[in-house]
Structure formats: C-alpha cells, structure tokens
Amino acid sequence: MCSPSIKRCLRHNTDKGFTLVEMAIVLLIVALLLGGLLPTISSQIEQQHRNDTRKQIEEIRQALFGYAIINGRLPCPTNQADPTNINYGSEDPLLCNTEGYLPWKTLGVSETDAWGSKRSAMGDPWTGYWRYRVDRNFSSPALFNLATGFGSCPVGAPASDCLEIRDSSGNSLTNTTERPVVIVYSTGPNFTADGQNASLEALGGIYQNDVPNPNFDDILIWISRPQLFNRMVSAGKLP
Amino acid sequence: MRTHRAHMHSPLHTQQRGAALLIMLVILIAGATAMLLHTLNSTTLRLERDKVTADALAQAKEALISYAVSSDNSGSASARPGNFPCPDKHAPNTVNYGTESSPCSAGDLGRVPWKTLCIAQPVDGSGESLWYALSGNFRKSASIINSDTKGTLIVYDGSGNLLTPPGSEAVAIIFAPGNAIGTQVRNSASDQTSASNYLDIGPTSINNATVNGPFIAASSSDTFNDRLLIIRTKDFMPIVEKRVAKEIKNILTNYYSTHGAYPYPANLSVCKDSLTCTSDTTICRGRLPFVAQPVDWSGSNSLPATGISPWFSTNNWYLVFYYSVGTSRLASAPSGCNPTLNVSGNSAPGLFFMPGSPLGSINRTYPNSNVSWYLEDAENQNLDDNYVTPTSISNDQLYVLP
Numbered sequence: 001m002c003s004p005s006i007k008r009c010l011r012h013n014t015d016k017g018f019t020l021v022e023m024a025i026v027l028l029i030v031a032l033l034l035g036g037l038l039p040t041i042s043s044q045i046e047q048q049h050r051n052d053t054r055k056q057i058e059e060i061r062q063a064l065f066g067y068a069i070i071n072g073r074l075p076c077p078t079n080q081a082d083p084t085n086i087n088y089g090s091e092d093p094l095l096c097n098t099e100g101y102l103p104w105k106t107l108g109v110s111e112t113d114a115w116g117s118k119r120s121a122m123g124d125p126w127t128g129y130w131r132y133r134v135d136r137n138f139s140s141p142a143l144f145n146l147a148t149g150f151g152s153c154p155v156g157a158p159a160s161d162c163l164e165i166r167d168s169s170g171n172s173l174t175n176t177t178e179r180p181v182v183i184v185y186s187t188g189p190n191f192t193a194d195g196q197n198a199s200l201e202a203l204g205g206i207y208q209n210d211v212p213n214p215n216f217d218d219i220l221i222w223i224s225r226p227q228l229f230n231r232m233v234s235a236g237k238l239p
Numbered sequence: 240m241r242t243h244r245a246h247m248h249s250p251l252h253t254q255q256r257g258a259a260l261l262i263m264l265v266i267l268i269a270g271a272t273a274m275l276l277h278t279l280n281s282t283t284l285r286l287e288r289d290k291v292t293a294d295a296l297a298q299a300k301e302a303l304i305s306y307a308v309s310s311d312n313s314g315s316a317s318a319r320p321g322n323f324p325c326p327d328k329h330a331p332n333t334v335n336y337g338t339e340s341s342p343c344s345a346g347d348l349g350r351v352p353w354k355t356l357c358i359a360q361p362v363d364g365s366g367e368s369l370w371y372a373l374s375g376n377f378r379k380s381a382s383i384i385n386s387d388t389k390g391t392l393i394v395y396d397g398s399g400n401l402l403t404p405p406g407s408e409a410v411a412i413i414f415a416p417g418n419a420i421g422t423q424v425r426n427s428a429s430d431q432t433s434a435s436n437y438l439d440i441g442p443t444s445i446n447n448a449t450v451n452g453p454f455i456a457a458s459s460s461d462t463f464n465d466r467l468l469i470i471r472t473k474d475f476m477p478i479v480e481k482r483v484a485k486e487i488k489n490i491l492t493n494y495y496s497t498h499g500a501y502p503y504p505a506n507l508s509v510c511k512d513s514l515t516c517t518s519d520t521t522i523c524r525g526r527l528p529f530v531a532q533p534v535d536w537s538g539s540n541s542l543p544a545t546g547i548s549p550w551f552s553t554n555n556w557y558l559v560f561y562y563s564v565g566t567s568r569l570a571s572a573p574s575g576c577n578p579t580l581n582v583s584g585n586s587a588p589g590l591f592f593m594p595g596s597p598l599g600s601i602n603r604t605y606p607n608s609n610v611s612w613y614l615e616d617a618e619n620q621n622l623d624d625n626y627v628t629p630t631s632i633s634n635d636q637l638y639v640l641p
Contacts, residue, residue: 226302226306227357
C-alpha cells in the first residue's frame with residue numbers, strides 16, 4: 001500500500017510509533033490504575049445505592065405521615081401483580097392485616113429501592129419493591145385516635161398485629177408497651193428478605209433490623225405511635 | 240551534561256521517547272492523587288461523622304417531643320401531655336437497655352431511652368448511644384405540667400455565656416458523647432453507666448456529667464467533644480397546647496349546643512384552684528371555669544366533664560386559658576360587655592387563648608389578673624372586647640368559638 005515510496009512510508013511509521021516495551025508499560029500503568037479504582041468505584045456505587053435507598057425510605061416515612069394526616073389512618077399494603085390492573089400499586093383494603101408491598105401509587109413515592117427494577121408484566125419478579133406492614137388498628141377503615149392502642153399482645157390477640165423488631169442476635173429492639181405502628185423495608189442488594197424478615201407471622205409480627213452484615217442487608221424503618229400522634233396533633237387532625 | 244550533549248548531537252536522538260518523563264509524571268500524578276484522596280477522605284469522614292451526629296440528635300429530639308405530645312397513652316396512669324421519659328441508666332447489652340429508668344431525680348443523666356420511645360437506637364458519629372438529661376419539672380413525678388411549667392436546666396457556651404436565658408431554660412438536653420477522651424474508660428458495665436466516662440468537662444470547668452447541671456456546649460477540642468441539643472418549652476408546648484385547646488373547644492361547643500349558652504368565665508383575680516375557679520355571672524372575660532354556670536359541665540359537677548381527659552383538671556390546665564364570650568352567647572348580659580367580640584376586624588361570638596410558655600422571667604402565680612403574663616399583644620391585654628390575631632411577637636394561640 002505504501003509503494004512506490006514504500007521505504008519512506010515505512011520509515012515514517014517507525015519514527016512515529018511506540019515500541020512494544022513502551023506500550024506494555026503504558027498498558028501496565030493503565031491496568032494498575034484501573035485495578036486500583038475498580039473496587040473503589042463498585043463500593044462507591046453500592047454505597048450510593050444504599051444512600052439513595054435510605055433517602056427514598058425517609059421520603060416514604062414522610063409520605064406515610066402525610067397520608068395519615070389527610071386520611072386519619074394509614075394505607076393498607078398491596079400485592080396486585082398485574083401491572084395493567086387499575087389497582088396496581090394502590091392499597092388493597094383486604095390486606096390490612098398482613099405484610100405486602102408498599103402501595104407506592106397511593107402514597108406517590110418511588111416504586112422500588114435503588115437496586116430494584118420496575119415490573120412490566122404479570123410474571124415479573126418483585127425485585128427491589130418495598131415491603132410493608134401496618135398494624136391493623138391503624139389502617140382499618142375505622143380511623144384511629146389518641147386512645148388507639150395495641151390490644152393484648154403478643155399472641156392470640158386479633159386486635160393488633162403486635163409488631164416487634166429484633167437485631168441479628170435475636171435481641172428485641174422494641175418493648176411490649178410501645179410497638180411499631182408501621183414497618184417499611186428494602187430487601188437490599190440481594191433482593192431477598194433476610195433473617196426474621198423472611199418469615200411472616202400473622203400475629204406478633206417479628207421483623208429484623210441491624211447494620212449490614214454477611215447475613216443481613218435489608219434496610220428497615222418503623223414509625224412509632226408517638227411519632228404518628230405528634231404529627232397528627234401538630235397538623236390539627238387529632239384529637 | 241556530557242551525555243546529554245552527546246545525545247543531542249547523536250543521529251539516534253529520535254529514539255529518545257521521554258520514558259523517564261512519563262514515569263515521573265505517573266509518580267507525580269499518583270502521589271498527588273494519594274494526597275488529595277487522603278485530605279478529602281479525612282475531611283469527608285469528619286463531615287460524615289458530624290452529619291451522623293446531627294441527624295441522631297435531631298431524631299432523638301423529635302422522638303422525645305413526640306413522646307411528650309402524645310403522652311397519656313403510654314400505659315402509665317400518671318402520664319399526661321408534656322411529660323418526658325426518664326433517662327435510661329441500664330448498661331448496654333442488658334435486657335432493659337434502652338428502657339427508661341423510672342422514677343428519676345431532677346436533672347438525672349442517662350441514655351436516651353430509645354426502646355421506650357420506640358425508635359432505632361440513636362448513635363452519634365463515633366457509634367456512641369446518645370445521652371440525655373431531663374428537667375425535674377417535666378418528669379412523670381412532677382405534680383403539674385401545663386403552659387406555666389418552665390424548664391430548669393441551664394447551659395453555657397464555651398466562653399461562659401448563657402445559652403438558656405430566662406424563659407428559654409432547657410427542658411431536656413441530648414448529648415452526643417463522641418469518642419472517649421482523657422481518662423474516660425468504657426469497658427465494663429459500671430464504666431458504661433457512669434456519665435463521666437461519656438460526658439466531658441468544658442473549658443470553664445463545667446462538667447456535663449453533673450446531675451441537674453449546669454451544662455456546657457463548647458466547641459470541639461482535645462479535652463471536650465460533647466455535642467448538645469437543647470429541648471425548650473417552645474419546641475413542644477405549642478403542640479401540647481394545640482391538643483389541649485382542641486379538646487376544650489369540643490367541650491365548649493358541646494356545652495353551647497346543649498345549653499344554648501357558653502359558661503360564664505371565672506374571675507381572674509379570684510380563680511386559683513378548683514375551689515375558686517367558678518363561673519362568675521357578672522363577667523364576660525376571665526379564665527375557664529372549673530365549676531360552670533348557668534349549668535355545670537355535663538355529667539359531673541365540675542371538670543373533668545364527659546369527653547375530657549382526666550389530666551386536664553389534675554394539671555390545672557383551666558388556669559392558663561384566657562376566655563371571653565360576647566353577651567349574645569351568654570345566658571345574661573354582664574355590664575361592660577358587647578354582644579360579640581371583634582377579632583382583627585372580624586366578629587366572633589367567643590374565643591379563648593392558649594397563652595404559650597411564660598416569656599422571660601415571668602412566673603405565673605395564682606390568683607392574678609395580669610393578662611400581660613399570658614398574652615403578648617397589647618390589644619389582647621386590655622380587657623375589652625377587641626382582640627387581634629396573635630402577631631409574631633406573641634406565642635399565643637387564638638381559638639374562636641362558633
């Protein structure tokens with residue numbers, strides 16, 4: 001291709017190029033730099049997802065307060081699996097006494113956590129969708145008031161869900177007089193409810209919260225009755 | 240130099256590729272990046288920790304205020320709006336850790352009782368659980384809590400200036416203890432329940448580990464790393480008052496719809512307790528009566544009437560109201576009273592004020608007819624039928640009766 005002045009052409013190319021050794025050094029440096037950066041970047045992304053999820057779950061907390069102030073009760077969970085259904089993402093009045101997914105449309109909040117992906121068909125998995133449980137005394141059609149309590153917990157009391165939070169070692173993080181009114185959690189990067197969150201108790205619902213560890217990566221928040229009442233009183237909704 | 244010159248003149252000088260320069264550059268960049276990362280990391284780390292601490296303090300404050308506002312549902316008969324839980328004096332990793340240690344002495348020190356509050360354990364940027372001191376006046380064992388109740392805890396800044404001037408005394412203080420410094424040891428259970436292993440001595444020798452204070456909020460140094468957040472009456476009493484006002488407004492409107500008139504007020508200069516706070520049929524402005532006329536409160540011959548919580552009268556809430564009704568809503572027309580009241584140009588059949596916490600060094604004692612101890616706006620103090628919506632200088636809440 002270089003002919004007829006092929007010699008000149010080749011010589012010119014040789015003059016301007018890098019030797020293999022030089023290329024190797026450059027590649028080595030680039031590889032070293034990338035190798036050093038990659039773990040940092042992936043852990044940064046992981047941290048970013050965690051922070052985003054925390055931010056979203058805080059927004060959900062505020063949305064729940066807002067919903068309670070407007071409606072005098074908390075919304076029930078949803079488990080409508082068909083994205084084309086008109087009630088997809090909206091609360092289901094039949095699910096008030098069990099765990100389900102957060103009714104994101106009812107609350108107007110993000111559909112999934114930062115790791116999740118939105119469903120588009122009936123058979124799609126619920127990856128990263130917020131899990132949600134509310135004590136039935138605070139979500140039932142009868143509105144709650146400052147005297148609403150938890151009935152006689154823990155077990156055999158249909159009056160309440162008697163929610164409880166434990167840490168990874170099984171220690172209770174809540175007491176029996178003042179229980180969580182509502183629980184929201186993200187299944188974290190592994191898309192699976194871990195520890196106590198994996199099992200569903202109809203009465204005396206036990207949930208788990210802890211710092212991330214190899215066996216637990218869920219991010220869970222709860223709202224207490226005083227916190228809920230405080231917002232309702234501040235807004236003039238109660239008593 | 241010789242070599243250099245030799246190369247310069249060498250016909251092979253084109254083979255010099257500047258590899259040394261490249262390597263030097265790489266080393267320089269690597270060094271600079273490392274330095275930058277280090278500085279950024281230590282700064283961001285410190286900022287991150289400060290943010291965690293600030294968030295934890297704010298969460299604990301919100302939870303404590305929530306407890307105070309909603310109190311009387313927490314199982315204890317003595318509970319009423321405005322009381323705070325006792326600090327938690329249990330050692331970490333014991334079964335009652337996180338639960339209040341009740342009863343407590345005035346100004347007692349312990350951790351924030353996060354289990355009692357039903358929140359996640361609030362920890363500061365160094366991973367320590369928050370500490371907490373509570374004014375004796377807002378304990379469950381205090382005899383009365385209402386708008387008149389004042390905080391008693393005192394906090395100074397690092398230069399000795401008072402951060403809690405009269406009227407803004409601390410009701411509770413939340414401490415982020417930070418890392419152990421000086422001689423602090425946090426190993427055994429007894430170490431972990433001793434406030435002096437967590438709370439520090441400030442530059443003016445004020446020791447935050449002193450029960451009932453005074454306390455100090457100085458800037459961070461090698462010998463002091465506590466961070467304080469103060470809860471004052473103005474942070475929660477307006478919400479408590481809102482709750483009380485709403486209950487009493489319901490009672491009053493029910494009274495009117497049943498009896499066709501509001502009760503006559505009790506006389507300011509006479510009313511001091513449940514025996515003396517009786518409706519005076521010759522006046523149209525004063526306090527809320529404990530014993531009402533023309534008809535007494537429904538269901539009983541004095542407060543609590545049906546529908547009002549028992550804590551209302553046991554905490555003398557009726558004393559703090561300023562209550563006025565136009566003669567069109569009274570059974571008879573006392574002299575010096577108009578048919579309706581005037582509120583900022585609008586006609587109102589009746590009204591009451593929630594007075595807010597006493598400002599400055601005012602100490603409300605009874606009986607008194609000093610309306611200025613309660614209401615700040617001059618137009619609302621002059622005992623006539625003209626009122627204004629509370630202005631920005633005031634901490635009053637006005638409720639108009641239908």
